[in-house]
Amino acid sequence: MIHRTSILAVAASILLSACGTDAGEAPASPPAETETVAPAWPHGAMVAAADARAVDAGLAVLEAGGHAVDAMIAAHAVLGLVEPQSSGIGGGAFLMVHERATGETFVYDGRETAPAAANEGLFLDETGAVRDYISSWQSGLSAGVPGQVALYKAAHDGHGAAEWAELFQPAISLAEAGFEVSPRLGNFLASDRLRGATQLDDYPSSAAYFYPDGEPLAVGALRDNLPYAEMLTEVALVGPKAFYTGPRAERIVAAVADEPRPGAMTLEDLENYQVVERAPLCSFQGSYRICSPPPPSSGGITQGMILGLYQRLIEARQPNSEDGRVRAWVDAQRLTYADRDHYVADPDFVPVPAADLLNPRYLDERAPMAPAPDGKSEPGDPGAVLGRDPVIDLWGRDTTEAGSGTTHLSVIDQNGNVAAMTATVESPFGNSRMVDGFLLNNELTDFARDPVKNGLPVANAPAGGKRPRSSMSPTIVFDANDDVVMVTGSPGGNSIVAYVSKTIVGVLEWGLSAEDAVGLPNVVARGDTVRVEVGVDGGKGWADGLKAAGYDVAEVEGENSGLNIIVVREDGLEGASDPRREGVALSLAPAPTPTPETAAPSEAPDAPQ
Secondary structure, eight states: OOOOBOOHHHHHHHHHHHHSOOOOOOOOOOOOOOOOOOOOOOSOEEEEESOHHHHHHHHHHHHTTOOHHHHHHHHHHHHHHHOTTTOOTTSEEEEEEEETTTTEEEEEEEOOBOOTTOOTTTTBOTTSOBOOHHHHHSSSTTOOBOOHHHHHHHHHHHHOOBOTGGGGHHHHHHHHHOEEOOHHHHHHHHOHHHHHHOOTTTSHHHHHHHSGGGSOOOTTOEEOOHHHHHHHHHHHHHOTHHHHSHHHHHHHHHHHTSSSSOOOOOHHHHHTOOOEEEOOEEEEETTEEEEEOOTTBSHHHHHHHHHHHHHHHHHHHOOOSHHHHHHHHHHHHHHHHHHHHHHOSOTTTSOOOHHHHHOHHHHHHHGGGOOOTTSOOOOOOHHHHTTSOOOGGGSOOOOOOOOOEEEEEEEEOTTSOEEEEEEEEESTTTTSOEETTEEOOOGGGGSOSSOEETTEEOTTOOOTTOOOOBOOOOEEEEOTTSOEEEEEOOOOGGGHHHHHHHHHHHHHTSOOOHHHHHHSOOEEOOSSEEEEEOSSTTHHHHHHHHHHTTOEEEEESOOOOOOEEEEEETTEEEEEEOTTSSOEEEEEOOOOOOOTTTSOOTTOOOOOO
């Protein structure tokens, strides 16, 4: 029996003190009752997320006996309030959950879907020309059916230990009392570049909220959000129907249908939204098992491929220098991105050779295909390599860009259960259209805007009900004994693939601490130019070494990673939150081991439900 625990008092008091001064129902299965008993978890609990107020909400849930999924929901509801540029309930997410007692790992696909009326010409204008990115982004065309609320419910039904309604109280209290505008949010709003590109200060609702009296919210200002509090209150009481049906759904549809460039989302699209529970895509690389979501996420394919190719390149080249290790990682990225861009899309619409791309025989053949430093990255053909029909010419080449309005949370609870969720509204502040205190996403710009390349259809072309390809890569790493080694993930658009691989390679291959791995220079090797972050320690040296080897290097300062990772060590949990953003990783001490004097008698009745 799962006992649900109240966390209202603890969580609300933490958050209020922090801010004082300064579709139909988602598919769900009932929690499985099991007699499986795992050894006591000795490492305590941890939450790593993009804002301390969200981390406090999550920790309060865990301290009151909640599951990692409960903490994730409470923390993300707060992020939707204090970090609206990155994610929220108007967007979607991929969530991985690991149950330590049973050893099972689950994936919840809460990715947004295209309206049923969408087709491959979604981003073509009246003349058949491809719309530019900004006009596509700042439109109703870009809004997908949000999956976040349905994902909350599906995950809670499957794993939750706290009362559903209580999980939203920290965010509700903070929205009613007001939260302090952080430097990152305030600086975004004050950016002339952002104001020039978006319509955030043009729509009446978003302009009034973010630009009161025509001026951007100042850093340190207190900002309440009563519509958000009211909306969460209804979701807490009614469930997802409060979001996917009724007057709120009508307002979402009306906002999408607004000019300019209205979208075609309907009430039926919202009511019919479904979370998809998928099997995690796992691959053994050396002594580790890397698990991340399968397509339409890129995580399961790319994180296993990069690590596997890196290991093969290191073995073949035997480099004994830091430059050699960086080059191997760069080449592994180039090969992986080329395959990812070509093959990954919604598997419910197109065949994706996920298992073949991770097949050891394919990786053995793919590693020697690394192009010369000044060569061109091309996709491989797993069909041909594995003795089947060639598959490379099924699809045209696709290098769709992806926005960076995303966040990641990593949670381990006091029983060793894990929740890793990457959530997004796509570009900063989604498509700028605000409904009931939250922003709608522009997720459909993750489709290929040009549906045909070189006379061939693109795998990631738009279609009604289709989920766009995602770079989001929430990842759990296990050792040879199937024990959790690390939990990792990041925002950052298509650079997420590189950011997350940096932590996996850094911790597993280079022996770094969580903090040192997160702090490494970001290197993104998608295509023929290698982008190297030179504004952090070691970055300029890496850039110079790659240039000397013949790579086309772009030196950059402002990488937008937001990694939040947890590494399990023998003596406890080691967390790190990306210094490039405002997050924190905080822990709870291990729960005390029950003694005969303190343990409840076995015949004690169930706690009130």
